[in-house]
Amino acid sequence: MNKTLLVSALSLALGSCAMMATPMNYTLGKQPAGGALNSSGTVTVQRDAAMVMTTARVSGLAPNTYYVAHYHLQGTASTDPCSSAGAPIMSSKMVGRTDAMGMLTLMGNAPTADVMNATYYNIHTASDAAGTPADAGVSCTSVKM
DSSP: OHHHHHHHHHHHHHHHTOSOSSOEEEEEEEOTTOTTOOOEEEEEEEEOSSEEEEEEEEESSOTTOEEEEEEEEOOSSOSSGGGSOOOBOGGGOEEEEOOTTSOEEEEEEEEHHHHTTEEEEEEEEBSSTTOOBOSSOSEEEEOOO
């Protein structure tokens, strides 16, 4: 009984250390061709061998509006990741709606293998609650996994 309890406690302790000890923090800014919105915020990324957990907090967005965010691969339109028009990594898709003040919080998980080559995280206005992008993006940050 004591051996089983000790092994279970040790497994739990080691499992809780699986996520990266120090989260990576990024600053969101206005998407280079993002229109009139002047949004800003932060993206916090924690990863382990299996999953990447992302939390984004953004202000300055349109109130009571749906937004969709995801990681992107580097595109060829520019060397600046946020201007490169890279392909979205759809397994990292997160959808949320702003409050009456234009604040948005998004949280989601994606397989680490899917996002390891991502070069930027982009937030788009969504045309519906399913997260269909309605523009090229309103807020962006370069990332390194």
